[in-house]
Amino acid sequence: MSATIPDVTHYTYRVTWSPEDQEFVATCLELPSLSWLAPTQDEALHSLRDLVNTVVEDMHRNDEPIPDPLSSRSYSGKFNLRVGERLHRQLAIKAAEEHLSLNQYVIRKLGDAS
Known part of the structure; x- marks a missing residue:
C-alpha cells in the first residue's frame, strides 16, 4: 500500500460485455469493489477511471491505505502451494516420466495454462 497517490492510469482495468445488464462493465483489479x-x-x-481517481x-x-498498481509491485518469483x-505423488511421477524436476514440470504446466 502506498502513502502517496499513485497514477491511476497505471491500474489494471478490464472492460467486458455484461449479458445480464446488456452493457459494458469496467472493473479495476486494484479496487475490486468499483x-x-x-x-x-x-x-x-473513462467513467470508471474518473471514479477511481475520485475514490x-x-x-x-x-489517510486510508491506497493500493499500488499491480504493474509497480515487485514479485519474488516464489510462492508456496x-x-x-x-496429487503431489501424481505430479512427481509425471515429472519423472518427462525427465524434469517437479519444479520444472509445474512451471511448464502453469505456463501452458496461461
Whole structure:
C-alpha cells in the first residue's frame, strides 16, 4: 500500500460485455469493489477511471491505505502451494516420466495454462 497517490492510469482495468445488464462493465483489479456500466467500452472505461481517481483522492484525504498498481509491485518469483499427498505423488511421477524436476514440470504446466 502506498502513502502517496499513485497514477491511476497505471491500474489494471478490464472492460467486458455484461449479458445480464446488456452493457459494458469496467472493473479495476486494484479496487475490486468499483465498477461502471455503460453502453460503450470507451464510456465504461473513462467513467470508471474518473471514479477511481475520485475514490483514490478521497482515500488519500482520509489517510486510508491506497493500493499500488499491480504493474509497480515487485514479485519474488516464489510462492508456496500446498497440495494433497496424492496429487503431489501424481505430479512427481509425471515429472519423472518427462525427465524434469517437479519444479520444472509445474512451471511448464502453469505456463501452458496461461
